[in-house]
Amino acid sequence: MSDTPDNALIRLIYVSGVNTTDNSVFEHIQRHSEAYNKDNKIVGFLCNNNDSFLQCLEGTKERVSSLMQRIFRDQHHKDVDVVFSKNISAYTFTDWRMHSINLNDSNWKKFSKHPQLSGISPFKPHQWPYWFVDHFIESVKTIDYASLNKDIITFDKLGHSEVEKALASDNILFYIFLSVLISAAVVILLFRYNVVG
Structure with missing residues (x-):
């Protein structure tokens, strides 16, 4: 390995x-x-x-x-x-x-x-x-x-439920960060191509 x-x-x-x-x-x-x-x-x-x-x-x-x-x-x-x-x-x-x-x-x-x-x-x-x-x-x-x-x-x-909670909280933070990043990219593209403004 x-x-x-x-x-x-x-x-x-x-x-x-x-x-x-x-x-x-x-x-x-x-x-x-x-x-x-x-x-x-x-x-x-x-x-x-x-x-x-x-x-x-x-x-x-x-x-x-x-x-x-x-x-x-x-x-x-x-x-x-x-x-x-x-x-x-x-x-x-x-x-x-x-x-x-x-x-x-x-x-x-x-x-x-x-x-x-x-x-x-x-x-x-x-x-x-x-x-x-x-x-x-x-x-x-x-x-x-x-x-x-x-x-x-x-x-x-x-209990694995607590492990799952810990892993889930780690994943939630990751997905929040990813969502903010994607949203920011979309907003930048919309402004860049004058879709909004």
Whole structure:
């Protein structure tokens, strides 16, 4: 992705091993990622069991790359492997909060009962081929999270609606500026060609 501009939107998915036996690390990671992702307009989700992490991130190349450097240095992760990274034209998790899905064995049995996930093997992302990881991501995006137990999925306090508001306010300012610029150009042309005066 060396040709991709720093401000371009990308989706990046990585898998890593869990390098701790302390279960509080999952709360720690979620708590710290909430603030970071909010400040950096990164959306997506994190799945884990006691052995593996799988995370999908969407944001600008610059921000996602910076986050990945932190993850590579994080002692709670081992064998970090970027499964793929690609350009996207817009955020695809438009109605999502950044959230964490706990896929330990008992939760996986509940989670994998959803029709979108039928046929997906137990949560072992290091063993999944690229196309299977992509299939898993697309399947997870279609699930109705309201029907899942609270012990499986934990939403952060941000909520994507606030991200959308922040992005929308940025876009509104841009469109106001663009409208003023176009209006000024039209007025100048009208005066220039004596259409008004």
